[in-house]
Amino acid sequence: xxxxxxxxxxxxxxxxxxxxxxxxxxxxxxxxxxxxxxxxxxxxxxxxxxxxxxxxxxxxxxxxxxxxxxxxxxxxxxxxxxxxxxxxxxxxxxxxxxxxxxxxxxxxxxxxxxxxxxxxxxxxxxxxxxxxxxxxxxxxxxxxxxxxxxxxxxxxxxxxxxxxxxxxxxxxxxxxxxxxxxxxxxxxxxxxxxxxxxxxxxxxxxxxxxxxxxxxxxxxxxxxxxxxxxxxxxxxxxxxxxxxxxxxxxxxxxxxxxxxxxxxxxx
Amino acid sequence: xxxxxxxxxxxxxxxxxxxxxxxxxxxxxxxxxxxxxxxxxxxxxxxxxxxxxxxxxxxxxxxxxxxxxxxxxxxxxxxxxxxxxxxxxxxxxxxxxxxxxxxxxxxxxxxxxxxxxxxxxxxxxxxxxxxxxxxxxxxxxxxxxxxxxxxxxxxxxxxxxxxxxxxxxxxxxxxxxxxxxxxxxxxxxxxxxxxxxxxxxxxxxxxxxxxxxxxxxxxxxxxxxxxxxxxxxxxxxxxxxxxxxxxxxxxxxxxxxxxxxxxxxxxxxxxxxxxxxxxxxxxxxxxxxxxxxxxxxxxxxxxxxxxxxxxxxxxxxxxxxxxxxxxxxxxxxxxxxxxxxxxxxxxxxxxxxxxxxxxxxxxxxxxxxxxxxxxxxxxxxxxxxxxxxxxxxxxxxxxxxxxxxxxxxxxxxxxxxxxxxxxxxxxxxxxxxxxxxxxxxxxxxxxxxxxxxxxxxxxxxxxxxxxxxxxxxxxxxxxxxxxxxxxxxxxxxxxxxxxxxxxxxxxxxxxxxxxxxxxxxxxxxxxxxxxxxxxxxxxxx
Numbered sequence: 001x002x003x004x005x006x007x008x009x010x011x012x013x014x015x016x017x018x019x020x021x022x023x024x025x026x027x028x029x030x031x032x033x034x035x036x037x038x039x040x041x042x043x044x045x046x047x048x049x050x051x052x053x054x055x056x057x058x059x060x061x062x063x064x065x066x067x068x069x070x071x072x073x074x075x076x077x078x079x080x081x082x083x084x085x086x087x088x089x090x091x092x093x094x095x096x097x098x099x100x101x102x103x104x105x106x107x108x109x110x111x112x113x114x115x116x117x118x119x120x121x122x123x124x125x126x127x128x129x130x131x132x133x134x135x136x137x138x139x140x141x142x143x144x145x146x147x148x149x150x151x152x153x154x155x156x157x158x159x160x161x162x163x164x165x166x167x168x169x170x171x172x173x174x175x176x177x178x179x180x181x182x183x184x185x186x187x188x189x190x191x192x193x194x195x196x197x198x199x200x201x202x203x204x205x206x207x208x209x210x211x212x213x214x215x216x217x218x219x220x221x222x223x224x225x226x227x228x229x230x231x232x233x234x235x236x237x238x239x240x241x242x243x244x245x246x247x248x249x250x251x252x253x254x255x256x257x258x259x260x261x262x263x264x265x266x267x
Numbered sequence: 268x269x270x271x272x273x274x275x276x277x278x279x280x281x282x283x284x285x286x287x288x289x290x291x292x293x294x295x296x297x298x299x300x301x302x303x304x305x306x307x308x309x310x311x312x313x314x315x316x317x318x319x320x321x322x323x324x325x326x327x328x329x330x331x332x333x334x335x336x337x338x339x340x341x342x343x344x345x346x347x348x349x350x351x352x353x354x355x356x357x358x359x360x361x362x363x364x365x366x367x368x369x370x371x372x373x374x375x376x377x378x379x380x381x382x383x384x385x386x387x388x389x390x391x392x393x394x395x396x397x398x399x400x401x402x403x404x405x406x407x408x409x410x411x412x413x414x415x416x417x418x419x420x421x422x423x424x425x426x427x428x429x430x431x432x433x434x435x436x437x438x439x440x441x442x443x444x445x446x447x448x449x450x451x452x453x454x455x456x457x458x459x460x461x462x463x464x465x466x467x468x469x470x471x472x473x474x475x476x477x478x479x480x481x482x483x484x485x486x487x488x489x490x491x492x493x494x495x496x497x498x499x500x501x502x503x504x505x506x507x508x509x510x511x512x513x514x515x516x517x518x519x520x521x522x523x524x525x526x527x528x529x530x531x532x533x534x535x536x537x538x539x540x541x542x543x544x545x546x547x548x549x550x551x552x553x554x555x556x557x558x559x560x561x562x563x564x565x566x567x568x569x570x571x572x573x574x575x576x577x578x579x580x581x582x583x584x585x586x587x588x589x590x591x592x593x594x595x596x597x598x599x600x601x602x603x604x605x606x607x608x609x610x611x612x613x614x615x616x617x618x619x620x621x622x623x624x625x626x627x628x629x630x631x632x633x634x635x636x637x638x639x640x641x642x643x644x645x646x647x648x649x650x651x652x653x654x655x656x657x658x659x660x661x662x663x664x665x666x667x668x669x670x671x672x673x674x675x676x677x678x679x680x681x682x683x684x685x686x687x688x689x690x691x692x693x694x695x696x697x698x699x700x701x702x703x704x705x706x707x708x709x710x711x712x713x714x715x716x717x718x719x720x721x722x723x724x725x726x727x728x729x730x731x732x733x734x735x736x737x738x739x740x741x742x743x744x745x746x747x748x749x750x751x752x753x754x755x756x757x758x759x760x761x762x763x764x765x766x767x768x769x770x771x772x773x774x775x776x777x778x779x780x781x782x783x784x785x786x787x788x789x790x791x792x793x794x795x796x797x798x799x800x801x802x803x804x805x806x807x808x
Contacts, residue, residue, distance in 0.1 A: 079612035081801030200717035211505030239722030
């Protein structure tokens with residue numbers, strides 16, 4: 001009996017060790033290029049390791065049962081008439097409940113750190129009237145709140161392109177240029193069908209909905225060029241609906257901005 | 268409504284064709300209807316599988332080069348719709364439900380045999396109509412979710428035929444659900460208590476409740492959508508002041524429970540198969556019943572987790588995260604109980620057992636990615652990507668379709684009186700299991716790294732992984748060959764099975780194989796312990 005318990009403990013520790021090793025050494029995610037990304041990857045790591053422990057554990061249990069309790073040729077008759085075990089069933093009700101609850105609380109914490117719980121409707125200095133109903137995207141707590149007025153960008157999506165309007169500079173661009181380490185605030189609306197704004201390296205996504213503006217805030221942390229991908233089926237050329245986001249040093253960004261800036265026109 | 272009684276029914280039966288022709292008739296026999304569902308479903312599975320192959324061929328290269336882009340969207344829309352509404356839902360509910368439930372409750376037929384036949388005969392025309400819509404003006408191309416405004420702006424005829432077809436299939440599903448509830452509650456043989464029913468009855472009771480509660484919502488939604496398309500109303504059309512997010516809420520109010528409509532019956536079936544081949548009682552009957560009902564209740568309040576990146580306020584995202592994650596608890600109980608059922612048994616390693624164990628492994632994997640997807644911050648990155656595609660194929664293919672095959676190996680001797688060939692069966696399992704995992708496991712990585720779903724073209728750096736996935740799909744296609752050969756050979760020349768080749772204790776095995784029209788020669792037996800393995804033997808000794 002003691003022997004059996006030692007084997008069980010050994011196997012469980014091995015499962016944990018393998019899961020942790022894989023969780024820390026196998027990277028399944030693209031580069032991290034926004035404030036959100038490392039927070040996301042932290043959650044991913046926890047979910048990955050927990051998932052591996054459960055999956056490897058269950059798989060071993062099934063395969064072990066198939067080998068250990070397989071019917072030998074000379075055997076007849078049935079297995080033991082065990083119809084249940086209340087305390088065991090209580091254990092595997094309570095432990096998963098606790099795991100699920102802890103994961104839920106932890107992901108709430110992650111979501112809060114990503115700015116998901118931040119009230120988006122008030123003090124949002126967009127050009128829209130106060131009464132306009134804006135639907136939540138994801139917002140981000142950031143030290144560089146000051147930048148918000150300079151970096152308000154209006155995104156319009158249509159079959160099959162994104163357009164980025166810089167109201168401060170009075171111009172429209174097909175590429176999204178933003179300075180690194182500054183909070184960007186986007187108000188997005190679709191001209192036709194539902195699209196989505198997704199930058200895998202930023203770990204953010206928000207649908208762009210016709211007749212219902214959505215907002216999305218993010219802070220890029222790494223200079224570079226990243227794809228903007230439409231993630232919602234929007235028609236035959238959905239797979240080709242791409243744009244680029246170019247994250248650059250502030251001086252480069254200013255240069256680009258001033259080059260494209262148009263004088264204010266009163267209509 | 269009146270239920271026909273014996274004299275009239277006997278007359279009808281005399282008029283009905285005998286032999287294989289009865290499968291093409293308006294038969295009232297639940298066993299015939301069950302087989303009609305199964306074979307019809309399998310034919311549509313082959314069509315849906317052909318469409319899946321077309322998708323994987325297109326995705327073997329980064330460019331959109333195998334078929335026109337709009338045809339690609341039609342193919343993926345039809346693939347989803349056919350696999351869900353014409354293969355999985357009709358087969359796990361209609362086919363096995365019709366064949367088994369009357370046996371399990373000790374009845375000679377379903378409560379409403381004519382409604383039952385109508386429910387089945389709605390399926391072939393609506394399925395054919397759906398497939399034929401391709402030849403009119405092109406089939407629907409807005410995905411199986413048919414989100415407006417895309418579904419309003421794409422060619423109308425395909426979308427309208429799609430709606431009509433789904434409405435008829437939904438009607439069929441509701442008729443079936445009412446019939447199962449009535450049969451399980453009202454037609455139990457005297458003396459048979461609810462808590463003595465085989466687990467599949469509980470699964471079907473829960474499933475049918477979900478069908479009856481949520482399918483009408485889908486029907487209503489699709490009728491409004493069809494008004495928007497043909498009558499220029501503005502329920503969901505933003506140009507006319509409609510709200511596209513409301514459609515998503517209504518759609519997922521049905522379509523999330525639809526996932527449980529596809530997996531709960533499979534949970535029931537595996538609970539029948541494992542005890543027989545492990546020679547042990549089903550572990551934890553009572554907790555199994557409660558967890559089914561827990562899944563039913565929770566399943567109704569989790570729909571918005573499909574809309575985390577849509578227009579949803581923060582509190583709503585949070586509520587649906589917690590509700591969704593908690594479904595893992597009753598589901599987990601069931602999986603632990605199944606492993607405990609295997610533990611200490613005398614397990615026959617045969618095709619039915621292997622497919623059931625494959626189901627456990629695949630579904631646990633899909634369940635784990637499901638709990639991850641329930642977390643809002645996690646979902647925001649991978650929503651609408653290949654990660655989600657991989658996740659739900661682990662649930663509906665790795666889960667339910669594996670159980671459909673397991674059930675076919677288990678009940679084939681019951682239906683035909685012949686055994687299926689075990690060697691071909693194990694070959695079928697091995698190719699399916701490897702092909703399935705090769706096809707879908709790599710797709711998790713694709714989604715995490717930036718490949719959205721429903722695209723005909725992708726970045727070149729994803730080519731290798733997509734080709735691995737396509738290779739897996741090829742294996743899955745090949746795996747149907749040994750299965751089909753097995754079925755055709757065994758129906759004609761299979762080894763005689765006798766009445767009860769597995770020495771099973773559930774009521775359907777306590778009659779001849781194949782069973783007589785009235786199910787039992789005499790009175791239906793009272794089976795108080797459908798899982799009494801181990802006990803009976805010791806008592807006999």
